[in-house]
């Protein structure tokens with residue numbers, strides 16, 4: 483059995499690759515980073531170091547790499563012959579890999595190949611559906627050869643220290659939930675996967691708790707001049723702001739999905755403990771990366787805040803987190819720089835600021851959340 487995984491980065495090597503390896507798959511990583519692909523083809527194994535409670539050291543073997551930028555033909559062959567295709571490239575990159583996947587899946591169908599499972603493992607609601615839509619734009623008949631299933635992946639994998647090679651440091655906790663109905667009785671056998679009938683409550687709860695809380699910690703921590711995530715939560719003021727944000731998403735999740743309040747609170751408490759793991763070298767810069775994506779519609783702040791506002795419920799802590807995100811000015815983060823340029827261009831111009839709120843958050847001027855967002859955009 484062979485798994486083709488796009489994105490040999492933190493979560494690719496440190497989580498999805500691990501579970502696929504443990505399930506008995508030969509792994510082929512596709513990536514555009516040539517040094518990474520060279521290392522994957524030069525080495526027989528890499529280590530996954532867990533840090534935290536009941537940590538283990540694991541070894542991943544049986545892998546190779548294909549350079550998806552430099553070797554399109556090699557990649558096509560892998561798409562034709564893989565038993566499972568997964569991605570962890572970032573939600574905005576899915577559109578970029580879709581045409582190649584379309585071409586490979588068309589070639590697979592024409593060669594009489596069997597259907598293949600395609601699962602996007604990204605931090606976004608219905609990421610696989612989005613990928614499938616992009617593939618259908620190029621190859622409308624793709625559903626005859628591919629089964630698409632949405633997933634939610636949860637494991638904190640920080641950026642790795644320079645000089646660590648392919649080895650990855652990860653937290654012990656993990657969850658990979660996959661929506662099962664698309665597969666009927668014959669889904670891929672991956673023992674580490676939790677199969678669920680309806681992914682919506684899982685991915686929404688994960689994104690609006692883990693990722694909302696994480697991003698809030700990053701932006702409030704950055705604002706306080708703190709660089710490590712676990713240190714940010716040691717700061718009582720940052721912690722209070724993060725807890726307020728998670729109190730608001732808890733209220734929404736309880737209302738919308740009927741989670742028991744004490745169950746959601748236990749989930750929140752566990753997550754704050756995970757963020758506070760002092761052995762995890764995670765930074766506000768990684769967790770806050772790509773702020774334009776993070777303040778966009780349906781994402782971890784504006785998604786729950788808009789729904790709360792529509793229900794007449796409080797979203798002021800979430801809006802403050804958006805305000806903190808607007809101050810995220812990290813020099814080597816392209817989205818942070820684009821955000822700063824846009825803010826500078828509209829500063830002092832009320833009409834331009836109103837347009838910018840809608841452009842960046844997708845919230846229209848007549849939405850109940852709009853006035854609060856306008857306040858934080860005007861204040862920067």
Ligand SMILES: NC(=O)c1ccc[n+]([C@@H]2O[C@H](COP(=O)([O-])OP(=O)(O)OC[C@H]3O[C@@H](n4cnc5c(N)ncnc54)[C@H](O)[C@@H]3O)[C@@H](O)[C@H]2O)c1
Nearest residue numbers: 489490491492493513514515570571572573604605638639
């Ligand atoms: N790191 C985590 O803790 C974590 C946890 C859960 C989910 N995720 C999600 O997983 C995805 C990846 O995150 P990450 O932390 O591993 O990021 P990362 O930057 O470490 O890895 C992404 C990899 O994708 C590669 N890539 C970029 N463009 C590509 C392309 N066109 N074709 C093939 N490969 C390409 C990059 O070279 C990189 O190696 C994101 O959606 C993220 O939200 C991350």
Ligand SMILES: O=P(O)(O)OC[C@@H](O)[C@@H](O)[C@H](O)[C@H](O)CO
Nearest residue numbers: 605635636637638639693696769
């Ligand atoms: O990957 P992003 O940029 O969407 O979010 C940054 C972190 O919050 C994220 O990578 C978490 O570590 C992960 O989602 C934990 O499961």
